[in-house]
Amino acid sequence: MDDSSSSKRKPEAQREGESSAKRLNVTLGLESLDCPICFVPLSPPIFQCSVGHFICEDCCADRLNNKCHLCSLETSFERCFGMEHVVQSVTVGCSNDKYGCAEKVTYYKKEEHKKACTYAPCFCPESGCGFAGPTKVLLDHFTTQHKCPSTTLPDSGMLSLCLQPGLHVVKCTGNNYFFLLSMASEPYGHAISVVCVQPNMTESKFTCNMSYDCITTGCCGCTSCHIRSSSLSDGLPTVYDLILPKGKVSDDANGSCLEPAFIINL
Template identity: 45%
Template sequence: MEAKSSSIKKETEAMEEAERVVKKQNVTMAMEVFDCPVCSTPLRPPVFQCALGHFVCSPCRDKLPDSKCQACSGVVLKSSCYGIERIVESILVPCPYAEHGCTDMITYYLKGEHKQACPHEPCYCPEPGCGFAGTTAALLDHFTSQHKWPTTVFKYYVSFDLIAKPGMHVLRAQDGNLFLLNVSSPESVLHGISLVRIQPKVSELSRFGCSVGFSCWKGHYQLSSLDAITSTSLSDGLPKSSFFSFVPKSSAVLTVTIDTELMCDINDDELEEEASDDDDSYGEEDGGEE
């Protein structure tokens, strides 16, 4: 009899849990009601309230003059509100990058922290009016198939040539890193050259550098260097005024070399072996000028 009672109890608990799941899946809320009315950020424990039930987050409570509620001027209680804390801890929302592959459900007040660390943050096409966003791999395919931008595969520390034709040039490193070299249409007598690394997570210090050399006539050679290549998701388009080299209108041949600090961990023998590799796939243009 006792075993039967235990079985019925488990079945009841299972049904109640299933009902809670169904309810959770069908709840619709205006999420701003769970934001602090003072700073407009999501409420997170500890949460405080006044006698009339107005909520405020802990940092804002500490700044309230005389601990008076901003909405009704009532005194904000010193003890936190356990009920609302349980609610805000139970609210789960999808990642802002769910459409780009993230399946995580995040506590509402932690969505900002998750967004900053999420590996599914997309990169963006800088072409005006395009709006495409995706991983760097998807972006590479988009550049070549949709915009027909020429692509060059290269090795770090190994020079390769490009024609200084106005427009975008996609550069793909052997380790998968993606760079975009832009040769601007000249407003004066010169083409401006810019270079960025396409990367969703932007680090403060660039690990990459670049040099560009070209010759316009016999006996002439000019070399420009970029010590730190900017990393960007291109969410705001190409960085403004980022030209580091200028070439004449004529279709000069650019000799480009990109280096990286990641190579510091490789010994000299390995570096020399890579530099002397005759693999024809590197430094080879796909979709470039014939």
């Protein structure tokens, strides 16, 4: 390597060092990084009018008569690469940091991250409890604090459980969700609901077939339902998926009902 090449690389290395050294913790009003029209965080491409008002791509496409929505001047909108560089460099902590997420995300991607964050909380529906935490922590909370019985869902997806009034946890190995069976004693019999507990509510992707057959009374029944997803922030489901009719299903001495069979299709 000759001296000229070495002398050229030294300033480049120096600039890289200066760039990393310029990272500082600053206070910034994040509203200044939002589109002033739709209030959504600005993300590339960003446009500005001739006066310098920033606007997002969608609002720029909706402008009327080439007028700026803010100053009402007829103008042309040009890309603002400087502002794009700014928004790409601003990072914020996840809103689930108190639940254990230490990730820093680009400001305009914070909602995208929030929807997929595995630390987003789920909530304990037990009266007066108020516990909230990631799914795995809530699962432990159910089994240790409330002594809820639990069963691991086998690969076949089929269970036969002896339920009692209350909650029963069905664990799914290696997944960021679990199923919660709830049995309530109603005047008309035992009412069972099933819910998939996960932090970010999505459209149902699970179904459940439930059936029972009481040898003593000869009563039987079955149902098939989509399993609702919920963080339990609004409590347990208020609708039931299976009813075991009073008088047609016998209880044992402990108040347990017969063993309903559950087939959960994943």
